[in-house]
């Protein structure tokens with residue numbers, strides 16, 4: 001069997017040192033490494049392709065990984081922009097929302113992280129809390145990077161028993177990092193929340209009836225030394241394998 005090809009979406013970053021207005025594709029290396037460790041072949045998807053090219057590339061991959069990133073334009077979920085919402089990129093929003101909708105409708109395995117978790121909710125009709133610190137009373141810091149350490153444990157999450165996440169984790173409580181200031185608000189129709197932080201923030205979701213469509217608000221790619229975080233990537237690649245052989 002051929003090795004599963006896992007498409008990872010990218011951001012576009014300006015690098016003015018390379019020239020005025022010079023843009024570069026950008027992807028966090030830890031995601032591709034976690035996919036490779038799982039036995040998959042990571043491939044990066046540019047986010048400013050035409051819909052035709054995006055579709056052709058999507059058709060070539062066996063599964064999708066939507067990684068972390070900046071804020072989604074609140075217009076995508078019919079909300080006024082909160083002053084604390086960051087700059088958004090319409091090209092990336094469009095590409096990722098489109099891919100999430102295709103994957104949901106067509107049974108394509110998908111795993112989404114942080115921004116990706118939020119993209120999935122918006123793509124399927126949900127809304128977002130735009131700024132947790134100013135909108136939600138919480139004893140937790142959901143943007144927790146002491147000494148700039150991305151793997152620092154910020155809070156626990158309570159996992160719904162019977163969910164895919166509980167099965168993979170073999171526990172209903174996880175210790176996670178947290179590098180987000182937005183979160184799922186109204187849950188999209190059809191999505192099932194599978195984990196909450198103790199303050200009520202939605203930390204994981206899945207799409208029932210889909211072979212593999214899961215999202216987490218934390219960053220498992222920074223926690224792969226601790227069980228069960230690498231297993232989440234392993235499961236994505238395994239789902240891609242099953243899709244190839246079916």
Ligand code: MN
Pocket residue numbers: 142155177178179180197201203217218
């Ligand atoms: Mn969190």
